Amino acid sequence: MASPSLPRALSSRAPALAFAAALALLPLFLPNAYYFDVAIRIAVNATLAIALNLLIGYAGQISLGHAAFFGLGAYGSAILTGAFGWPPIAALVVSAAAVGALAYLVGRAILRLEGHYLAMATLGLGVVASIALGNEVALTGGPDGMAVPDFSVLGWRLAGETSWYWAFAALLIAAIVLAGNLVDSPAGRALRALHGSQTAARALGVDASGFKTRVFVLSAVVAAFVGSLYGHYEGFVTPGLAAFPKSVQLVTMVVVGGMASIWGSVLGAALLSLAPELLARFEGYETIGYGAILVATMIFLPRGIAPSLAERFGRKAG
Amino acid sequence: MLCVEKLSKSFGGVAAVSDVSFSVAKGTIHAVIGPNGAGKTTLFNLITGLLAPSSGSIRLRGEEVAGLPPESLARRGVARTFQNLQVSMNLSAIENVMVGAHLRLNSSLLAAMARRPSLVARDRAARAEAADLLAFVGCGAYLDADARAMPYGALKRLEIARALAAAPELLFLDEPAAGLNHTETGEVERLIGEIGRRGVTVVLVEHDMRLVMNVSQHIVVLDYGKKLADGAPEEVRRNPEVIAAYLGAADGGG
16 A cells, blocks of 8 residues: 555644644734733643643643643743843743753652552642742742743843744644654654553553653643743743642643644633633632533543544544 | 473462473464463463562573563563453554554654654654554554454454564464454464464463464463473373363363
8 A cells, every 4th residue: 555654744734734824814813912812821721731631641641730830930930030130041941951850750759650640749749839939938929929021032032912922823833743743653652552551562662651751751841841931921920820720720621622632732722711711700710610611521522522523523633 | 482480470379370380492382271260361471571470480592581571571572462452442553553663663752753754764664564564464454443443353463463563582472362253263373373484482372272283383281370281282182181170171172
């Protein structure tokens, strides 16, 4: 038969190109800064959800503290640039590396065990992180949060919703392409095979704990990277960025959109980022809303929206 | 090739395998038989690293490998299939087989995200090899099918293709014909013979006596975790202890 990889490569690239075109045209339809802000938050959450989906949907491991990595990245950049006057790029790289090292230590210790111990460990890590950020008043400003200087590279300053929109849109496209590349590779197959049958994968030479740890670190580093940029964009960070409700929100995006589906993560992030805007009058009850959406999805669409739709229309989810 | 000596495994006082010794010569097809609960699968799990032995020695080409994890044994050329299917149902058929080639491919996360050309080229070659292997085991019609959509008999053969994708020197087949009908069993028998002719050393656990007698050059009989007999098919078939303990009770399937 003809080489099956050429059409596969094309069919995996086409949606990303179409999506990039849509993101390029979107600003024409955004009337003011508020809508840019909403679009930016969707892009941020979608990038985070894609990174988390690599862990949950593909490797089958749950992190209930992913907001901690996001928040630590934001605070790392805020403190290093604000209090120590570091260049933002250096602060971003160092924060992401430090979060990666933290994730590695946790992953190394926990992921040797089979089962969902990572969920418990990350839950604890998230609680510790948000308490620490709230209590270290001298360094973090405590519960009131702290201001973050503008992001600038070599004298060029990134400011204003429109510029940030392009930055986060580019980041999201990069995340979609890179995650797609990873999923359709020996490493990605090994991760998915571990999820399907760890016994078989190990018997074929897949280093189970090593792969899970590596994807956990990757996922945490992406969260920290996005967190750093988001802190600079908002210009202000609070401990809420790292708190448990944010972690739950991210897991909900992954599950609702569809586990092991990159486009599902984008969809889930869009839906759940828009929900609070649409339900603004129910402020204070969002967490209950997320819980209800999560439960309803598990009952009615156990595989998530994107894979269920793809199945209905006879296409394989990407 | 493989030399097992005084291998024992007990689960909380129950001796599942006790003092079993046998050896497997390179390029031969061996069968391990015995009534249900005789310890055959436990023996397989010990040799392929899923379980650590309580005592005894397992040497692979002279190297002591008892207690090594399965991924270390895979690196030493050991592959296996499973009695109860261990197929990754979230992957397609060909992707499952490609996981078999894992150790021969570049499994770096960064190289994968960057689509390094050498990685993509090797992966493409692995895909072609996997397609050939699926055709070889008679699953050529299922290349891009989701594993969860495949019938049981095809999944049994998919596991054989996946194990072969690892290019093993020593292949363990745990009940390759279990649950298969007469025709399918015949296909598996032909397949095992062909794998043996390709120079792979095969050890199989199987209840189908006709298949065992037809394909294997050497048979080890287990009963209650102990070795009862060990020899060529004709010797084993005539061994009165074996007849009493197993073949007689099993109505002499061959």
